[in-house]
Amino acid sequence: MLGLQLPTDPRWVNLAEKSLEEILTDHAYCEQKAATSCISLIQMYPQHTRLIEDLAPIVTEEWGHFRQVLAELKKRNLNLGRQRRDLYVNALLDSQKKGGSPEDRLLEKLLTCAMIEARSCERFRLLSLQLQEDDLKKFYHHFMVSEAGHYRLFIDLAKFYCGEDKVKARWQEYLDKEAEIVQSLELRGDRMH
Secondary structure: OOOOOOOOOOHHHHHHHHOHHHHHHHHHHHHHHHHHHHHHHHHHOOOOHHHHHHHHHHHHHHHHHHHHHHHHHHHOOOOOOOOOOOHHHHHHHHOOOOOOOHHHHHHHHHHHHHHHHHHHHHHHHHHHHHOOOHHHHHHHHHHHHHHHHHHHHHHHHHHHHHOHHHHHHHHHHHHHHHHHHHHHOOOOOOOOO
């Protein structure tokens, strides 16, 4: 469904399980940044009614996810650590086409968001299937389902505002570039991406 060209290295879940405080910290900040990204899109495109109506509830949902991850940290007597640079997201942002029409810039932003949600969904799926602890499996299954819906929403918004053919062509470029990015990054269990 997601179309990702390169699956996550199977060793990632084992590394993440050994770094639970770090992976939950990184996850919390990912949820916070997702809410902020939706707010930014609404601020940049107030003329796009459908975008505003579709993303406003996602802001609330993502912030709720942030709070859920904080609660999971607290339940385990773990602390929210410091936010770290997200090399994966930064590489995706660097690969966005610059300039172009307002529609072109909107397309880049929506597809970047869709890609982040797709990779997050894939990682949450792995955690929901392969972690040892049943409660954590359920915890991550919930996030996997949510991220799949967000991925779909960003793709649908891109098609609505930019056209299906344009989205299809550019999405394939994103998939190819994202595979290169994932392959180039060090495998780390303390990062969601």
